[in-house]
Amino acid sequence: MIKKRLTNFNLEQIADSGQIFRMNKQSDGSYDVISKDKFLKIEENKNGEFCFYCSQNDFDNYWHNFFDLEFDYSKILKNIDKNDEFLSDACKFGSGIRILRQDLFETIISFIISQQNNIPKIKNTIEKLCEKFGEAKKDKETGIKYFTFPKAKDLCNLKDLQGLSLGYRDKYISKFSESVCNKEFNLKDLEKEESLEICKKKLLSIYGVGEKVANCIVLFSLHKINAFPIDTWMKKVIEIKYNGRFPFEKYDGYLGIIQQYLFFYAKSLKNLTEN
DNA sequence: ATCCAGGGACGCG
DNA sequence: CGCGTCCATGGA
Numbered sequence: 001m002i003k004k005r006l007t008n009f010n011l012e013q014i015a016d017s018g019q020i021f022r023m024n025k026q027s028d029g030s031y032d033v034i035s036k037d038k039f040l041k042i043e044e045n046k047n048g049e050f051c052f053y054c055s056q057n058d059f060d061n062y063w064h065n066f067f068d069l070e071f072d073y074s075k076i077l078k079n080i081d082k083n084d085e086f087l088s089d090a091c092k093f094g095s096g097i098r099i100l101r102q103d104l105f106e107t108i109i110s111f112i113i114s115q116q117n118n119i120p121k122i123k124n125t126i127e128k129l130c131e132k133f134g135e136a137k138k139d140k141e142t143g144i145k146y147f148t149f150p151k152a153k154d155l156c157n158l159k160d161l162q163g164l165s166l167g168y169r170d171k172y173i174s175k176f177s178e179s180v181c182n183k184e185f186n187l188k189d190l191e192k193e194e195s196l197e198i199c200k201k202k203l204l205s206i207y208g209v210g211e212k213v214a215n216c217i218v219l220f221s222l223h224k225i226n227a228f229p230i231d232t233w234m235k236k237v238i239e240i241k242y243n244g245r246f247p248f249e250k251y252d253g254y255l256g257i258i259q260q261y262l263f264f265y266a267k268s269l270k271n272l273t274e275n
Numbered sequence: 276a277t278c279c280a281g282g283g284a285c286g287c288g
Numbered sequence: 289c290g291c292g293t294c295c296a297t298g299g300a
Contacts, residue, residue, distance in 0.1 A: 018295060020295080111295080112297095114295055114296085115295075115296040115297065116281095116282095116294070116295090116296050116297080117282085117283090117294065117295080117296090118283080118284060118285070118293080118294045118295090119284095119294085119295080120283085120284055120285075121282075121283055121284060121285095121294090122295085124283090124284085165281070165282055165283070166281080166282090167280075167281030167282055168279095168280045168281055168282095168297090168298090169281085169297090170281090172297085172298095207297090207298080208296095208297065208298080209297080210296060210297050210298085211296085211297095212295070212296060212297090213295085213296070213297080216295070229295070230295095231294095231295040231296085232293085232294070232295075232296095233295070234295085263295080267295095
């Protein structure tokens with residue numbers, strides 16, 4: 001078990017942010033996270049320390065990077081236009097959010113599922129997918145049983161994907177998985193690509209991936225933190241709070257982090273027109 | 276330009 | 289309890 005004192009790191013905020021990944025709050029207040037074939041329990045103790053139930057090796061080689069712990073988010077929080085009250089409030093409200101580095105294949109599948117869908121159902125569908133096609137495993141540290149995320153070769157057959165309430169998205173998943181298996185689509189090359197625009201272009205070539213989903217994938221997996229996904233919440237924010245014109249130029253270079261604060265804050269408010 | 280394809284959880288009046 | 293909406297995309 002690794003104990004860490006961390007600033008700008010909040011489990012609840014990370015779990016409820018716009019990122020779709022396998023993180024679930026347990027009845028004892030701890031959080032179970034699953035990424036690829038890895039499991040991690042995290043809890044915050046009375047001293048305000050975070051306990052990561054994994055080996056030093058797994059922490060250093062995987063989770064540290066996954067949660068983007070090297071990056072100092074307070075730099076961003078200091079750069080906010082003081083006159084922008086809504087954004088200042090949003091940054092305070094979500095200051096513990098981190099932009100994760102999620103597995104590329106897992107992120108592509110997850111965000112294809114996310115389109116025209118709600119978060120409880122998305123999570124439910126992903127879990128069903130993992131139970132059916134993933135590998136049953138037991139976490140060494142806690143003994144907790146879990147299912148790994150499926151491999152591309154397991155998701156190629158369209159018929160196998162039926163009955164999981166994927167709806168019309170099933171064909172997107174089988175086609176993409178097949179293109180990964182026959183090397184038509186090279187995940188490794190995409191992971192190495194530096195340019196946000198080239199990454200987006202390659203992702204947009206996937207059947208079933210459009211502008212919004214491509215932006216989510218480059219931000220949440222490839223960590224191009226200037227990507228700015230615009231969903232219905234962001235549309236509302238820009239329209240109601242910024243009269244249709246958000247000052248993108250002020251935050252060039254880290255727009256994706258700004259987007260997460262805005263998204264998380266907007267969702268927490270019952271009515272955007274008030275406040 | 277507009278509609279529909281699957282589907283279900285959730286919030287609100 | 290019924291209805292609108294939800295982290296959209298592609299094809300007709």
